[in-house]
Amino acid sequence: MQQTLQTRVLKKTRLSERVVGLTLGLQNGAEFPVWEPGAHIELELAVSKGEPLYRHYSLCGQQANSREWQIAVLREDSGRGGSAYIHDVLQEGDALAVSPPKNHFPFAADKKCFFIAGGIGITPIVPMVQAAAAAGLDWHLLYLARNAADFIFLQELQQVDGARITTHASNQDGLFDLEAALKALDEHTTVYSCGPQALLNALESYQQEQADIAWQLVLERFSVQADPGLLQGKSFTVTLQKSGKSVVVASDESILAALKREGIRVKCSCQNGTCGTCETVVISGQPEHRDFVLSPQERQLNETMMICVSRAVSAELVLDL
Template sequence: MDEIGVAVDARTRLADDVVEFVLRPVAGGELPTWEPGAHVDVQIDGAGGEPLVRQYSLCGDPADRTAYRIAVLRQQAGRGGSAWLHDRVVVGDKLLLRGPRNHFPLEEASGHLFLAGGIGVTPLLAMVRRVAAGGAAWSMHYGGRSRAAMAYREALAEVPGGRLTVVPRDESGLIDLAAALDAVPADTVVYCCGPEPLLAAAEAACASRGFRLRTERFAPRDGDPTAEDRAFTVEIASTGAEVFVPAGRSIVDVLVEAGVDVLTSCEEGTCGTCETPVLSGVPDHRDSVLTDEERAAGDRLLPCVSRCLGSRLVLDL
């Protein structure tokens, strides 16, 4: 996927520790199209000047091809990417992007329920606006540590045709997931983005009630402590070349070492950059991106974290 050079056209403090950046193409013209739920990879300077890549959801208007908007929460316990954007990047600075890509798409449905936790509101903002414009039923429960920390609260309140429930933790505690699900029809599609405790609770609540749930994670889900790291062989379909993946090493690491070009970003199974078609073999899915249906199909995997349940995988590379 090609890199896109953009310049910071504006930066605005939206809430406590949250800054919005408006990014316009350096070369002018139009930016690539995107749909609600999409994110871009942003290249930042890491320690010692080594480039790092971080993912941020697009939260502007997909119809506006002249600019992208991202909102960045300063992660106090993060790896430095958000602090770099907050402290170093000003209007006029240039950045490199890749994308957009979308592993959190909005589905056609008669009703939609959105569950947002903190900065997890960013991909959901464009979704709510799209659903409202189409006239479908929607509701949203938006939780955060305080009203002052909740970005886009006012923008969401202006979206017509639905019901917004704001749940500041210092006033009201946590989102009441049971009440939120009990208030919508059984054919409602649920979307959830936020911290892991909210995602895990939403998965359990939706599973117990039979709701279809789509999630997006900013950090990898907890792995299965009983999962076995067995060795296996990967065949490259385009050349027939084979590489041996030992226990304790990722498919991506071994492929790159063998000279096979694999585009990666997070290397944690959360961004979907390295998603690869599987032609043969049974994947051992360990990512935080694919849905249960996509995992069951067995026709793709994220080689940065996933493995093989048998002795061989054939990848469409």
């Protein structure tokens, strides 16, 4: 982790049955770097004696509070132990190394915003709502969850402007009619959404299928279903600029796996192209981006790539490793 910040857990609170909130402060009491709505930080979790686990969580507190950062962590029972460690082991007072904020879900305040949050996907949306309200924008939040008890931060959001918030808990309200909500949007609207894959896929499909849609869609994915096809393609060579070493990436393996096979360690987390931990600078060659992190503009620039899923169009890639 570059430029690691040494923090301490100031507060650990239960936000719902499956979500805990952490408030972090710098160990030296200094101010945190500034961050923008949509930003996340990477936690370095010493889950075992081996390699640490890296996990990403959106900053969801007040931007103006420069001495405290807040995150919310959903317990993922089928995960690899990162969230369970935070829930069961990490305590108030514990030291925690985190990265400076990164933002792959930028909020560009404009005229109208329609926020759609699914479950824990509310976390990056909270500061966006606050920013939209502070800027006097015309905004609305659609907050979806399975159970009413899963609505975290609802009180804080309602204090911003409860009349602009629609909540829908599917266990009591049934299926939400997403199409009807989207049909009502005009061309001045930007839709910001974070939530489960099914919700984001539905939004993307709707936008692609309706030829006359003029509103913008900005998504943040925090998980995707494993797709073995994502790792396949033609074989190519990766040359590591710093060591001069070259590694052939087979047609059915990722760059990350090929490097591991050769004993070269690169920091990674999700391994499905959603978190950004393995983002690597491209020195030369043309990547074939298969991640869910980079924006279309960033993809065109080809300055970095996610080596857990992305491959190469060119026969060789030179990476800053």
